[in-house]
Amino acid sequence: MLAVAGTIPDRDFPLVAGTVTLKGSNICIQGNQAPVNRGTPALLAAAIKSGEVLGEPAPFAYLVGDIGLGDGSRRLYEYLTRHLGRADFNTITFHYMQPDVDWHNRVLFAAHEMTKRPILIADAGFMYAAKMSGQSPTYDLFTPDAGELAFLADEAAPHPFYTRGFILHEENRIPALISRAYAHDNAACYLLVKGSKDYLAGKSGIHATVHSPADEAMEAIGGTGDTLTGIVTALVGAGMEISESAVVAARANRLAGHYARPAPATHIMEIISHIPRALEEVLRERK
């Protein structure tokens, strides 16, 4: 079973741990609902839709309300340090949480206390904390976009906001940024870089690229990176090898976007509704 840890942009959303379902455009967990706009709810919605195709149970989630003050995230970090060690998941994805190096390290230690070490995926704020902590190589997969990759490539930057200009200028040189991230040990075993072309890379170099279908508007749509992370989480959680999961997820996410006829104003839920069709098609192609 897979687990996802992240936040809901609502201060009143309580700290909850349990299985998550999707009802219309809301995720539901232990009697609480949150709309799927972007962020962790979008990741979970994509993972749920993908899990349905794969015949997998609903994902488990650790969620808390946080609007950027960090109070909710710190409660969730604390909860994870107390409960993760006794949990039994084959995959854990850490997502939108206030980056905090000290708490990150404590959660990572808790994950390593689990009887069987799960596959560890990080994205968004938790990935920022992972990089800052110097523990990136401990993770199995990071899913940055181009701006976040530049941050991983900049060994001095404590947050994407402080990425140095000469590195940001290298936007069109994704392979160089990937090499630089690995050279400074600021990348996970695998990187799935989301962008106009998606890259799957490891320390040895680029393993694969996915560039079709190409819909430029996808970059502007909030949540498309979250859905990609959700799909790859579901595939890895279902037992597919990480590198294959990443390529299948990249292709399925693009296809789901394509089926939604995306424009820069498209809402992410329109894309999520096409994930089952897209994923089934990609899995069929693979056979």
Add this chain to the structure above:
Amino acid sequence: MSIQKVSDGRNIDRGILVFEHTSEVIRAESLLKSEGWKIRVMGPPPEIRSGCDLVIEFPLIEELKVLRTLRAAEISPIQAVPVSSPLLHPVDLFHVKDFGRYLMVRAANMKLTVDKESLTIVNISGGGCPDVPYLARHMVGKSLTEAPRPRDIGHTLCGYALQLAFEEMWRRCSL
């Protein structure tokens, strides 16, 4: 892969507030402490060559909220920089993509997209701090002139990056 203890002796997720006068440091310290921030007063690192002999260390990620708190009390630091690399500056490069009817501006990891005709914010993407979905919820669907500013309701460096994208979009739309 096992976890390794990694430490270079600096708190990489902390920032430094630099002030002109010690009296401002004292005022800022008591204000921030009274509001519950985990801060400490210390001597400036050698890279800092301006300001007085004391600086305040604060949680860097929450820079936007800390600066807003100080601004409300009319306390103005002359610099806010990362502890790990005090010479780093906030991002000042913008990537712009024209989709015809829509214009997208990216600052660091944050992207803001606007309908050029109505000036309505149609999407916000990128970012990883928890205020990004919150900001999107409050800004998407509103015009540039009506939408709340990230600097007013955001809290983190992602919110700060979105503010810069917002200002650049404002400039490009000649408002």
